[in-house]
Amino acid sequence: MLRVENVSVQYSAFKALHGVSIKVEQGQIVSIVGANGAGKSTLINTVSGLLRPTEGSITLDGVELTTMSAHDIVRHGVVQVPEGRKLFPDMTVHENLLVGGSHKRARAGRDEALTQVYDLFPKLLEREKQSARTLSGGEQQMLAIGRAMMSQPTILMMDEPSLGLAPIVVQSIFSVIQELRNRGLTVLLVEQNIRHSLQISDYAYVLETGTVALEGTGAAVLADEHTKAAYIGSPTGAETH
Amino acid sequence: MKQMKQYREFLVPLVVFALAAFLPLFLKTYYMHIAILILIWAYLATSWNILGGYAGQHSLGHGLYMGIGAYASTYLALEFGLTPWVGIFVGMAFAAIAGWFVGYAAFRYGLKGAYFALVTIALTEAAVYVVSNWKAMGGAAGLEVKYLGTDPFMMQFDSKLPYFYIILFMTLLAVLTAQWLNRRRFGYRLIAVRENEEAAEAMGVNTLGTKINANVLSAVMTAAGGTFFAQYFTYVGPRVVFGEVVSVQILLFAIIGGLGTVWGPLVGAVILVPVAEIARAELGTQFQGAHLLLYGGVLVFTMLFMPNGIVGLAKSIRARFGKTPDDTMSVSASEGGAS
Numbered sequence: 027m028l029r030v031e032n033v034s035v036q037y038s039a040f041k042a043l044h045g046v047s048i049k050v051e052q053g054q055i056v057s058i059v060g061a062n063g064a065g066k067s068t069l070i071n072t073v074s075g076l077l078r079p080t081e082g083s084i085t086l087d088g089v090e091l092t093t094m095s096a097h098d099i100v101r102h103g104v105v106q107v108p109e110g111r112k113l114f115p116d117m118t119v120h121e122n123l124l125v126g127g128s129h130k131r132a133r134a135g136r137d138e139a140l141t142q143v144y145d146l147f148p149k150l151l152e153r154e155k156q157s158a159r160t161l162s163g164g165e166q167q168m169l170a171i172g173r174a175m176m177s178q179p180t181i182l183m184m185d186e187p188s189l190g191l192a193p194i195v196v197q198s199i200f201s202v203i204q205e206l207r208n209r210g211l212t213v214l215l216v217e218q219n220i221r222h223s224l225q226i227s228d229y230a231y232v233l234e235t236g237t238v239a240l241e242g243t244g245a246a247v248l249a250d251e252h253t254k255a256a257y258i259g260s261p262t263g264a265e266t267h
Numbered sequence: 268m269k270q271m272k273q274y275r276e277f278l279v280p281l282v283v284f285a286l287a288a289f290l291p292l293f294l295k296t297y298y299m300h301i302a303i304l305i306l307i308w309a310y311l312a313t314s315w316n317i318l319g320g321y322a323g324q325h326s327l328g329h330g331l332y333m334g335i336g337a338y339a340s341t342y343l344a345l346e347f348g349l350t351p352w353v354g355i356f357v358g359m360a361f362a363a364i365a366g367w368f369v370g371y372a373a374f375r376y377g378l379k380g381a382y383f384a385l386v387t388i389a390l391t392e393a394a395v396y397v398v399s400n401w402k403a404m405g406g407a408a409g410l411e412v413k414y415l416g417t418d419p420f421m422m423q424f425d426s427k428l429p430y431f432y433i434i435l436f437m438t439l440l441a442v443l444t445a446q447w448l449n450r451r452r453f454g455y456r457l458i459a460v461r462e463n464e465e466a467a468e469a470m471g472v473n474t475l476g477t478k479i480n481a482n483v484l485s486a487v488m489t490a491a492g493g494t495f496f497a498q499y500f501t502y503v504g505p506r507v508v509f510g511e512v513v514s515v516q517i518l519l520f521a522i523i524g525g526l527g528t529v530w531g532p533l534v535g536a537v538i539l540v541p542v543a544e545i546a547r548a549e550l551g552t553q554f555q556g557a558h559l560l561l562y563g564g565v566l567v568f569t570m571l572f573m574p575n576g577i578v579g580l581a582k583s584i585r586a587r588f589g590k591t592p593d594d595t596m597s598v599s600a601s602e603g604g605a606s
Contacts, residue, residue, distance in 0.1 A: 074469055100471030112466035114459050125459045128452050129471035177471045 027052050027212065028073070028104070028181055033082030035065075035072050042068040043236045045082065049229075050181065055203065055213045057223045057244065059257070060233035066216040067109055069233070070183050073214075074106050075099045086181070101129045103180035107187060109216075111170040115159035119150050122158050122169055126176030135178055143172040146205065164195035171202065182206060183214040188222070200226060220257045224248040232257075276446055280529075284439040291428055299427040305540040306434040307496060312520035312532030313441040314488035319518055320527035321448060322481040323461025325380070328387025329517045331369070331394050332362040332486040334509035336493025338398065341410045341503050344421065346403075351422040355494040359487045366486025370479035379464075391514050398505040409504030412497060422498045430499050437495065438533070441488060445529045457481055458527070489517070519562055523569045525576030534577050539565060 028050040035043040043065045050056045058066050071077045073084055075096035084091045091099050114122050123143060127136045144151040147168045153161060158169060167187055174182055184203070188196040196219065204226055207213055217223035224230055227244030232253060240247060247253055294302060311333065319325050339361050340354030349357075373386050399407040417425045424430060448454030456477045459467040468474045497503045506512070524535025543558035550557035573580040 076465065076469060095473070095475075096468045097471045097473045100469070105471065106469055108466055108469055112463050112469075114462040114466070116462060117455070117458060121455055121458075124452065125455050125467065125472060126470050128456055129473075132471070133452075173470060 027087050028214070029083075029085045030069070030073065031083050031085075033069075033072060033079045033084060035068050035077055036080045041236060043072070043079075046233070046236070046238055047082075048231050048238070048241075050212060050214050051229075052212055053207065053210065054228040055207050055215060055226055055244075057215045057217060057227040057230040058233055059217055059220045059223060059230060059247075060239075061257070062218070063235075064233040065236040066233055067185050068236075070106055070185050070214070070216055073099075073104060073183060097129065100177050100179070101131050103178075104183065105174045105177045105179040105181075106183040106185060107167075107170045107174045109185035109189065111166050113158040113166055113169055113173070116157055118155050118157055119161070119169055120154045122173050123150075123176050126173035127178070129177060132177045136176070139176050139178055143175050146175075146202070147172055163191050164198065167191060167195075167199060168202070171206075175206075179211070181212045181214060183216070185216045186218060187215070188217065188219045196222070220253070221248065224253075276450060277443060280439060280442045280446055284435060284442075287435060288432070291431055296427060299431060301541055301544050303427060303431055303434055303499065304544065305536045306431070306438045307492065307499070308516065308520050308540055309533040309536035310434060310438040310441050310495075311489060311492045311517045312524070312536060313438065313445055314485050314492060315517045316445065316521040316527065316532050317448065317457070317488070318481045318485035320521055320525075320531065321445075321454060321457040321461065322478055323457075323527075324374075324478060324481065325384050325518070326387045326482070326485070327384045327511065327514050327518070328369075328389075328391035329485070329489050330509045330511065330514035331387070331391040332366060332489040333493035333496065333513060333517070334391070334394055334398070334503075334505075335362045335365055336490025337497040337503045337508040338404060338410070338493075339490075340494040341412055341497045342404060345410060345413060350420055351494055351498055352420075355491050358490045358494050362486040362490030362493075363483050366483040367479060369486075370482030374475055374478045374482075388511055388514065391509055392511060394509045395505045398509060405504075407505060409502060409507065412501040412503075414501065423501075430495075434495055434499075437491060442529060442533065444484075444488070449529055453477075453480070461527070516562070519566060521576075523565060523576055525578030525580075525582075528576070528578040528582075531576050531578040538577070 030046060030048045032045045032047055033043055034041065034045055046069060058069060060066055068077060072079055073091065075091065075094055079092055086102060086104060089102065091102070091104065094102070114125065123140060127133065127139055132139065149165055150169060150172055153165065158166065161169060171187070187199050191199065200222055203213055203215065215223055215227065224244045224247055230242065230244050230247040231238050232240040232247060240250060240252060290302060291299060315326065315329050336355070336358035339358035340351040343349040343354045343357060344351055369387065369390060373383050378386055398404050404410065415421055415423050417423065448457065456467070456472050459472055460474050460477050464474050493508055496508065520535035520539060521532040523539060524533065525531025543561055546561050547558040569576060575583065
């Protein structure tokens with residue numbers, strides 16, 4: 027359903043992506059893995075419309091996204107959970123969620139979406155009236171996911187959802203991702219926690235300095251010698267933020 | 268049930284303003300004048316606060332819209348005998364157009380923070396010079412509202428009482444608008460833009476449209492204040508209603524009272540206007556501009572010691588002694604918000 031074809035992105039003098047192509051099919055979890063600076067976030071932000079590609083095309087079910095404004099892309103069903111969560115810290119949990127569901131298409135089903143989010147994250151319901159800044163790191167991540175779900179997306183893109191979280195919380199975030207897929211969402215996951223994300227992925231791409239170095243099913247990429255040597259075996263494969 | 272709650276949030280402003288309506292029973296003429304001044308500035312600051320406080324776009328050029336409102340109604344009254352009751356809406360319409368253009372021009376090209384502030388100062392300063400050299404608008408001398416004695420049809424009164432009720436009503440409407448924004452989608456969008464514009468856009472908020480709409484709403488409300496200002500002082504001059512002095516004064520009360528709060532601008536004006544007026548009356552002859560010095564001092568003090576203004580301070584005090592979130596959850600928000 028989502029096709030990124032031959033996309034290049036340039037930041038003034040620096041070329042962050044060189045002709046990257048990826049495919050995401052309905053109901054899959056697709057991972058983009060790679061080291062810091064490989065271009066993973068650039069890719070997600072380009073699909074989101076926050077960055078513009080210098081060449082290539084991005085389509086969702088045949089509809090071109092590269093000419094749309096970022097908020098229109100959300101309306102078409104592609105939304106991201108940004109790196110570092112980027113919540114609205116002084117707004118309450120409930121208000122953060124409402125902003126996520128503020129575009130026209132989402133308004134109709136807003137109450138339903140809200141019920142779904144609270145059903146998935148009962149903690150958020152408990153803290154409904156607290157400001158986002160008072161939440162723990164894991165709860166903030168749940169709120170960021172919930173806020174994105176409020177726009178009733180077909181594709182949820184997650185940028186480093188496990189970043190800066192305790193291992194036990196990371197575990198629960200990954201099971202949430204699987205739960206979302208089971209509920210029919212398609213997930214595009216960007217992670218530095220490579221082993222974990224490959225384990226739950228249907229398909230995966232390894233990005234290296236702005237190009238796709240390797241692709242295959244999650245299991246195949248996980249088993250690949252190069253991946254093992256470059257990311258999994260070494261301590262530098264761990265989070266280095 | 269939900270319906271009830273919606274009414275309740277408007278109840279507080281309605282009660283406060285209903286009580287304020289009895290003030291004239293206790294106030295002598297001079298104090299009536301101060302009460303009117305308080306309300307004028309509270310009204311203008313509340314209007315500014317929608318753009319500056321809620322959406323976080325600090326316009327230093329709201330004199331532009333105030334001037335448009337003041338000049339439009341005054342000119343139409345002088346030239347065509349049009350009642351300011353209609354002129355006020357003409358001024359608001361012009362301000363809407365100006366607000367749209369300024370908003371589009373500035374926000375379309377991503378002007379933010381200090382750059383947006385600078386552009387708005389430049390525009391209102393430019394307006395001063397345009398109007399100063401525009402003969403039909405009275406040039407540098409400005410326009411005087413023709414004295415007609417008490418003529419309700421022309422929004423003119425010999426007594427202060429009717430002015431008091433007009434501006435009280437206008438301020439009530441402004442406060443209700445702010446209260447309404449506080450709980451409505453458009454208000455959430457404004458705050459989302461203020462708190463993290465890129466995240467708001469990524470969540471599907473049309474940030475450009477939201478900011479332009481905020482500028483238009485704020486401009487329209489400010490223009491209505493301009494018309495009232497002209498009728499009350501029976502004079503408009505380029506420096507009096509346009510220009511950076513009024514522009515800065517408009518936002519002063521909002522900042523001191525509490526940015527982005529419903530009551531901040533009113534509280535700021537209630538506290539500061541009387542003090543400034545007394546300073547002007549007592550020291551004005553030997554020490555011109557004493558009140559401006561005072562504004563400066565209070566502004567610096569506010570920025571240093573209570574950056575969220577008086578209302579913000581009151582809120583955090585209440586939060587401290589009220590319910591506290593559980594300790595394990597008090598993770599710094601820099602993780603979630605600031606990046």
